[in-house]
Amino acid sequence: MERGAIDVGDLAGPFDLQATLESGQSYLWNRADGETYAELHAHGGDAWYETVVDPIPGVTDERVALRVRQEGGVHDGTLHWEASTDAEPLLTHLLRLDDDLDAILDATPDLPLLERAYDAYEGMRLTRDPVFPCLVSFICSAQMRVARIHGMQRRLREAYGDGVSLGGETYRAFPTPEQLSARTEDELRDLSLGYRAPYVQRTAEMVASGEADPLDAADLPYEEARESLTRFVGVGDKVADCVLLFSLGFLEAVPLDTWIRTTVEEYYPDCDRGSYAATSRAIREQFGGEFAGYAQTYVFYHLRAGGE
DNA sequence: TATCCAAGGTAAGTT
């Protein structure tokens, strides 16, 4: 096992591990203390977070088990990690430590709501989740609470994922498309996926068979990429936007979920244009275009946590 | 204790 540390002060802008991992973007990490994400910021921010990552072209060509913990503040703290290999490039990729967060937030409009959200969750970054697990996570997110989405992904890993050991502990990788496509709808329903079970099974089948690859969307212009992802079963505009934003690096994507729709109604009623595509375009412009998705994520977390 | 409700939506069927 290798260990290492990343000095947060060396990054371009602050970083908050807990806000980043518990803000409803990624459902692929477990807290070592067993706490769920049900209560935001309920148990302090220094827990170990654990995950297993399958090979990512250009980042890692092997499967990696890793743990990470933040000690100290969002400006001057330290990220401690333990992994089966040098995890610094991988953490940089997954947690977008290469983003210049100050510059990104400066480039968004001076809206009071955004300023309040930025102040409340200083250091929260977007994630770069592996695309297939991200796709499954957000198919499961339909009409679900954040804590329960997290529970579903955890059960999928525990039931069907390969065991990977690190430092005497065994962690579970997210099931591959092949592993998931081999399950039946009923088996997935037994994990409390409900009506999402056949969506997950059929989407896994599409990926496993080579019929479609969610990574292909990465090379398309934004709106075409969104349209392209909706080919997967259980994926509409909203879920597609989540995958584009939280996995494929389309920072302009603004998923129109119930929280953001409420925000549009209350704060920016002019942006309500009826259809998803038109409203999405309007709110994306309201949030400054290029980094609108960053703004969206702060607003989502801020409002969900009870902020105004 | 029982019932109701809403949770980061989507697919399928109608106008």
Next chain:
DNA sequence: AACTTACCTTGGATA
């Protein structure tokens, strides 16, 4: 293309 409706499950609210 826009509009309805059904859909699994469950913790928490309400009666």
